[in-house]
Amino acid sequence: MLLSDHWQLNPEIDFLNHGSFGACPRIVLQKQRDLIDELERDPIHYLAPERQLEPKLDQVRQTIGQLINAPSSDIAFVRNATDGVNAVLNSVPLEPLDEILITNHGYNACNNAARHVAEKTGAKVTVAEIPFPLKSSSDVITAIEQEITARTRLVLVDHVTSPTGLILPVKEIIALAHKNGSQVLVDGAHAAGMLPLNLATLAPDFYTANHHKWLCCPKASGFLFVKPELQDQIRPTVISHGANQIRSDRSRFRVEFDWTGTYDPTPILAVNAAIDFMGSLYDGGLSELYKTNRQKTLAARKLLCDELQIDVPSSDDMIGSLATIPLNATQLPKTGNPTHATDQLQRILYQEHGFELPIFQFGSASAPFLRISMQAYNELHQIERLAVAVSQITT
C-alpha cells in the first residue's frame, strides 16, 4: 500500500498544496464520522459542556500539551489560527500610539486583524521588512531589531511563514521582544505537525496553531496557548455563556473558549486519532515524519532550483515541509502583465498539467513565486514532473 492511499485526494491531480488547508486521511475522517454519529445519538448529553464536552476536550488538551510541551491548563481550542490571532489581538490592552509589530512575510488575514485592532484603538502597526531571498535567519532578527521600539506592545510573528515557507527564529525573536518589554504572539499555523514544538523553551506569551494543516486533522480546529498570568485578559472572538459563569473547578479562560455557542467539536475531538495515525506512518513516529518531510522538501527545492536555474533563496536550516521559489522574470508566460502571467501560470499548471500549488506575487518582485508542500503522500517524482512543466510553460 502506498502512503498516498491513506488519503482520498484526486489521483488525477498532483497535490502540492498541503500547506493551504491540509488534507485529512481516510481513517481520521472515518473517526470524525463516528464522532458525529455518537454526538447525534444524544446531542444534549454530548454537547452540554459540563456533561460530556469539557471532559472530552480535556483529553485532547492533554494530547496537545504533550505535543507542544506546555501545561494542558494553558491551552484553549479555537476554530483556526486566524481565530486564535484575532482573540489575542482583540484582548491585549492597547492605547493610542502603542505599536503592534508585524512582518511583511505575515499571513495577510492576520496582518489585517492587526490593522483592524490598530484602527479601533489608535495603536499603530509597524512592519519589519524581512528580505527574500535571504542569507540566514539573522536577516530576520535584523529586520525586527530595526522596527522594534519602546512603544512596541505586541510582536505578531509567524513560526513558519505562509508565502515564503521559512522557519523563523522565534526563540530569538521572543527573547528580543521580551528584552524590549513587548509581548509576543506566535502564529504557528504551519508549525504543529511540521516541527517539534517546545513551548517551555520558546516561552512565548501567546502561541496559536492549526491542527488541520500538518497534523492532518479534520477542518477546522486549532489551539491557543496563553501563559497563565495573561489568561484572565484573553477572551475568545465570540463571547458566550462563560463570561458570567461562576465556576470553581476551571479557569474562565478555559470555560469561555470551550463554549463559543453551538459548534461542531468533532474536528477537535478527532485530534488524538490524527496524531496517532500520523505518528504511525514511520517507525520513528512524528519525529521521523518531520525529518522525512523536510528531507523531501529540501531535495524538491534543489531539484526545482537546478532545473529552473534559480539560486536557492534561503539557507536549508530555515526549511521544514514548505519551500518557496522566486521564478525569473524571463520564465513568465508572455502576457506582458505580471498579474495575468501569475494567474495564467497557475491556471495552465492546474488545467493542463494537473498540479495544485500556489503561484503568487510577493512584495515588489515582478515575477511570481511558486510554493511547494511535501507531506507524507508526496513523492519527488511529482516535483520532477513539475520542473519539466514549469520549464515548458515559461520558455
Ligand SMILES: Cc1ncc(COP(=O)(O)O)c(C=O)c1O
Ligand atoms: C502563517 C499563517 N497564519 C494563519 C493562517 C490561517 O489559517 P486558517 O485559515 O486555518 O486560520 C495561515 C494559513 O495558511 C498561515 O499560513
